Amino acid sequence: MDISYYLYLSAILFTIGAVGVVVRRNAIVVFMCVELMLNASNLAFVTFARINGNLDGQVASFFTMVVAACEVVVGLAIIVTMYRSRRSASVDDASLLKR
Amino acid sequence: MLNLALHVGNTKTPEALLFWLMAPLATLAALGMVMAKKAVHSALLLAWVMITLAIFYIAQDALFLGIVQVVVYTGAVMMLFLFILMLVGVDSSDSLVENIKGQRPAAIAAAVGVGGLLITLIGRASLGRTAVGLDASNASGNVQGLAEQLFTKYVWAFEVISALLITAALGSMVLAHSQKIKSRTAQRDQSIARFRAASLANAAGFPSSGVFARHNAVDVPALLPDGTAAPTSISGVLEARGDMIPSAPFQMQPVKEEEK
Numbered sequence: 001m002d003i004s005y006y007l008y009l010s011a012i013l014f015t016i017g018a019v020g021v022v023v024r025r026n027a028i029v030v031f032m033c034v035e036l037m038l039n040a041s042n043l044a045f046v047t048f049a050r051i052n053g054n055l056d057g058q059v060a061s062f063f064t065m066v067v068a069a070c071e072v073v074v075g076l077a078i079i080v081t082m083y084r085s086r087r088s089a090s091v092d093d094a095s096l097l098k099r
Numbered sequence: 100m101l102n103l104a105l106h107v108g109n110t111k112t113p114e115a116l117l118f119w120l121m122a123p124l125a126t127l128a129a130l131g132m133v134m135a136k137k138a139v140h141s142a143l144l145l146a147w148v149m150i151t152l153a154i155f156y157i158a159q160d161a162l163f164l165g166i167v168q169v170v171v172y173t174g175a176v177m178m179l180f181l182f183i184l185m186l187v188g189v190d191s192s193d194s195l196v197e198n199i200k201g202q203r204p205a206a207i208a209a210a211v212g213v214g215g216l217l218i219t220l221i222g223r224a225s226l227g228r229t230a231v232g233l234d235a236s237n238a239s240g241n242v243q244g245l246a247e248q249l250f251t252k253y254v255w256a257f258e259v260i261s262a263l264l265i266t267a268a269l270g271s272m273v274l275a276h277s278q279k280i281k282s283r284t285a286q287r288d289q290s291i292a293r294f295r296a297a298s299l300a301n302a303a304g305f306p307s308s309g310v311f312a313r314h315n316a317v318d319v320p321a322l323l324p325d326g327t328a329a330p331t332s333i334s335g336v337l338e339a340r341g342d343m344i345p346s347a348p349f350q351m352q353p354v355k356e357e358e359k
Binding site for chain 2: 001002003004005006007008009011012013014015016017018019020022023024025026028029031032033035036039042043046047049050051052053054055056058059061062063065066067068069070071072073074076077078079080081083084089092
């Protein structure tokens with residue numbers, strides 16, 4: 001098995017996550033798809049670390065995890081605030097600035 | 100050294116077996132996550148994808164990251180997701196109706212394009228390359244190796260990211276905080292208000308629903324001693340929703356005096 005298959009898997013997962021972000025309407029599911037994209041990039045980082053034989057990729061992956069945790073905390077707080085004022089978690093309902 | 104390069108360039112058979120077993124499952128779970136109608140199903144499938152990735156990390160000599168993936172992602176992040184899901188409403192399932200016409204086919208076409216581009220680029224850059232492997236870097240242990248990098252080369256980034264984490268925690272507390280505009284009316288306040296009202300008709304409180312009615316349900320108004328219905332016995336919420344059952348059929352009929 002060639003090691004770049006891991007990178008292919010990472011690309012596929014990233015693409016699926018991107019489709020989810022564009023297609024889904026529920027804000028929580030959109031967030032989950034963003035998480036999937038971050039995870040896919042992490043897999044690519046870990047695989048590159050192995051290909052290049054140093055741990056820099058793993059450190060980058062570690063930092064990505066921390067940033068993802070921050071993003072989830074703030075994002076979910078925004079979703080809760082949005083839900084409180086609009087009684088809906090759909091991204092289509094937050095359209096006050098349109099009119 | 101030659102031996103090392105031989106066995107890490109093309110991964111060994113057990114790892115290939117693991118990959119071909121888990122990678123399709125991860126891809127299917129990711130697809131299911133995007134297509135699942137209920138958000139809870141999406142969350143569970145995402146947890147499965149994350150566990151699969153943790154196994155891949157461990158298989159790729161990233162032991163620390165594999166454990167952190169399980170603890171942080173499938174543990175903390177997914178729990179947070181499920182928690183918010185329960186808070187916002189489990190049954191808030193997505194409407195799978197397209198709001199923008201032709202968005203979904205366009206998105207899928209664009210995704211196929213991006214995916215193809217990524218895969219061909221990666222293939223061009225890395226196919227057939229012999230991996231160096233992490234045996235040398237992990238010589239004194241994966242955690243020790245990572246710690247050495249983290250506290251020497253990346254110490255500035257580490258400090259900045261810790262500041263980011265604290266800022267995010269504070270920011271989410273500020274965002275999720277809601278200030279009470281007026282104080283809660285306690286039982287004592289309600290009692291005082293009843294006795295200060297213009298009439299003392301309701302001083303003893305409103306009648307409970309279903310009292311003296313022939314139905315003991317919350318949506319049936321109570322009957323007053325004279326046989327008339329008391330609409331005040333029904334919760335205002337039920338009344339607003341139109342769930343109130345008219346009490347006319349349950350009212351006591353005037354007793355006819357039968358002549359003997």
